[in-house]
Amino acid sequence: MAIILYDLAGADPALRFSPFCWRTRLALAHKGLSVETRPWRFVDKAAIAFSGSEKVPVIVDGGRVVADSWAIAEYLEEAYPDRPSLFGGDVGRAHARFINAWADAALHPAILRLVVRDVWSVLDPGDQDYFRASREARLGATLERIVQDREARLGAVRQALEPLRLVLAASPWLGGEAPSYADHSVFGSLQWPRCVSRPDLLAGDDPVAAWRGRMLGLFDGLAERAAVA
Amino acid sequence: MAIILYDLAGADPALRFSPFCWRTRLALAHKGLSVETRPWRFVDKAAIAFSGSEKVPVIVDGGRVVADSWAIAEYLEEAYPDRPSLFGGDVGRAHARFINAWADAALHPAILRLVVRDVWSVLDPGDQDYFRASREARLGATLERIVQDREARLGAVRQALEPLRLVLAASPWLGGEAPSYADHSVFGSLQWPRCVSRPDLLAGDDPVAAWRGRMLGLFDGLAERAAVA
Numbered sequence: 001m002a003i004i005l006y007d008l009a010g011a012d013p014a015l016r017f018s019p020f021c022w023r024t025r026l027a028l029a030h031k032g033l034s035v036e037t038r039p040w041r042f043v044d045k046a047a048i049a050f051s052g053s054e055k056v057p058v059i060v061d062g063g064r065v066v067a068d069s070w071a072i073a074e075y076l077e078e079a080y081p082d083r084p085s086l087f088g089g090d091v092g093r094a095h096a097r098f099i100n101a102w103a104d105a106a107l108h109p110a111i112l113r114l115v116v117r118d119v120w121s122v123l124d125p126g127d128q129d130y131f132r133a134s135r136e137a138r139l140g141a142t143l144e145r146i147v148q149d150r151e152a153r154l155g156a157v158r159q160a161l162e163p164l165r166l167v168l169a170a171s172p173w174l175g176g177e178a179p180s181y182a183d184h185s186v187f188g189s190l191q192w193p194r195c196v197s198r199p200d201l202l203a204g205d206d207p208v209a210a211w212r213g214r215m216l217g218l219f220d221g222l223a224e225r226a227a228v229a
Numbered sequence: 230m231a232i233i234l235y236d237l238a239g240a241d242p243a244l245r246f247s248p249f250c251w252r253t254r255l256a257l258a259h260k261g262l263s264v265e266t267r268p269w270r271f272v273d274k275a276a277i278a279f280s281g282s283e284k285v286p287v288i289v290d291g292g293r294v295v296a297d298s299w300a301i302a303e304y305l306e307e308a309y310p311d312r313p314s315l316f317g318g319d320v321g322r323a324h325a326r327f328i329n330a331w332a333d334a335a336l337h338p339a340i341l342r343l344v345v346r347d348v349w350s351v352l353d354p355g356d357q358d359y360f361r362a363s364r365e366a367r368l369g370a371t372l373e374r375i376v377q378d379r380e381a382r383l384g385a386v387r388q389a390l391e392p393l394r395l396v397l398a399a400s401p402w403l404g405g406e407a408p409s410y411a412d413h414s415v416f417g418s419l420q421w422p423r424c425v426s427r428p429d430l431l432a433g434d435d436p437v438a439a440w441r442g443r444m445l446g447l448f449d450g451l452a453e454r455a456a457v458a
Contacts, residue, residue, distance in 0.1 A: 091317020094396075094405030095324030101395035102331060166330035167323075176323030 002036040003028060004060040006048050009039035010122040010196075014227040017119070017195035019108065019188035022223070023069040024057040026184035029219035031076050031083040042127045069188075070100055073181050086181035099174065099182040102163075107189045110157045111201070113139070117147040118197040122229045157201060161208050168207045172214065179218060187215045187223070196229050231265040232257060233289040235277050238268035239351040239425075243456040246348070246424035248337065248417035251452070252298040252329075253286040255413035258448035260305050260312040271356045298417075299329055302410050315410035328403065328411040331392075336418045339386045340430070342368070346376040347426040351458045386430060390437050397436045401443065408447060416444040416452070425458050 005028070008018035016022075016037070028035045040047060040056050051058040053067030059075075066075045077086050077093070087093035112135075120131055120143055132143060139146050164186065167174060174182040190212050193201050202209040216224035234257070237247035245251075245266070257264045269276060269285050280287040282296030288304075295304045306315050306322070316322035341364075349360055349372055361372060368375055393415065396403060403411040419441050422430050431438040445453035 085320070088320020089318045090406070091314070091321035091404050091409050092324055094400060094403065095321055095328060095409070095411055097399060098328050098331075098392055098396050098403055098411065099324060101392040102327075105391040105395060106335070106389070160335070162334040163327055163330040166334060167327050170326060171323060174323060174327055175320050177319070180320050180324070182324055182327065 001062060002034040005035050005037045006040040006051075006056045006058040007037040008056050009041060009124075010229065011124040012122070012227065012229075013039040015122055015195065015229060016226060017122070017192055017229075018056065019103075019192040020055075020069040021057045022188035022191045023181075023184050024059065024072050025222065026187065026215075026218070027069075027073050027076055027086055027181060028059075029222050030086055030179070030181070030184065031080050033076070033080065033083070041124050042130050069185075070097070073184075086184075088175070088180060092180065096180065096182045096185070100185040103186050103189050106160055107157075107186070110153070110160050111189055111193055113146055113153055114150050114157060114201065115147075115193045115197045117143045118193075118229070122196050154201070158203070158206070161206075164211070165207050168211050172211070179215070183215060187212065191223055191226070194228065195226060230291060231263040234264050234266045235269040235280075235285045235287040236266040237285050238270060238353075239458065240353040241351070241456065241458075242268040244351055244424065244458060245455060246351070246421055246458075247285065248332075248421040249284075249298040250286045251417035251420045252410075252413050253288065253301050254451065255416065255444075255447070256298075256302050256305055256315055256410060257288075258451050259315055259408070259410070259413065260309050262305070262309065262312070270353050271359050298414075299326070302413075315413075317404070317409060321409065325409065325411045325414070329414040332415050332418050335389055336386075336415070339382070339389050340418055340422055342375055342382055343379050343386060343430065344376075344422045344426045346372045347422075347458070351425050383430070387432070387435070390435075393440070394436050397440050401440070408444070412444060416441065420452055420455070423457065424455060 005021070005024060007016050007021045009016055025035070045054050048056065048058045051065050051067045057069055057072060058065065058067045059072055061079065066072045073086055087096050116135055120128055123131055136142055171177065173179045174186060190201065202212065234250070234253060236245050236250045238245055274283050277285065277287045280294050280296045286298050286301060287294065287296045288301055290308065295301045302315055316325050345364055349357055352360055365371055400406065402408045403415060419430065431441065
């Protein structure tokens, strides 16, 4: 039986851009598990109330419900120990938690300030008011004002990716010789602008762009085939 | 036979503050290896010319010479596989490389701008000219000018530590239930200002300060017993 994934969607239900849901999509594919996604909107709190969470990703695996991309990754590793490992052991998992936290705390907020207006523009009208109000309150300015200095902020985002470049100079994946959940975690943050925003965040000759290209090709091009706005 | 470590020293040869050498000190202690340190100064290029490196840490382990803190950690893990692991496997090592790169690319430059004048002040007079010229060229201002807005920059450094806090909310060490090389790597960056600079970089109630306290206590208080300026 396929695992059900509640997956953030735009006005076009095929448009799936959430960085956190992308982490889970790739983790499921990494484990070779089949998935049935359910498009979800920000205002659909009722649809996932059974999970105790107000946000996606939420998965339902038979009788088991798990919310939050990190908790889902830990659940999958534990529930499917015979499938390819996401973490490569306890220390690998602990270290991946840091990389995941770095994406959350350093990368995500910087990219949000570039793409927040583009995200708004692809949302269902029912979601747009919710998204504008909550993000403008959190960021302390209108969406239009936040993205006004996009060009100036772009350099800071590219600079924030520097640890990634240092790693990619030594190995093809954050997981070393093969992708790990650390790759999926950071990739989610780059798939997000790729799905909703133009022009590209990355310079063409950036090693991070080459790595993203490898990530896009994984699992028969799962991320590459994703709808873009 | 003890491993020899060339270790950056101040005017007081007992003062050892290099973040990179601290990584190696802790890695050696983690492996339970005895070490004989040789105080080294920036201008002593000739003393380590045999290593092919112009910087410390450099170790000599019998006939084997290894320079660069990351290369040393990989060497120790490979040469002493029966001692406590620094990485917990290949994926753990790959992930640790990211955390190490984050310390190098995000944390280190931010802390440098706070402590660069304090570092200068503890150096041997022979090193002070070299250090001032090289750092002023790299940072594009006088040491005194760089640290002028220390207070303003302090918030940015504390903010940069946020991924660490997210991890420490879930586990006591970056390595999970026990310290790993990731802990030693990041700790090195905090031991550096602790040895040369007042006041403390961290607020007393910061979970990062509690973790640093645990790090200071490891290996019979190896880092806690370090000389401070």
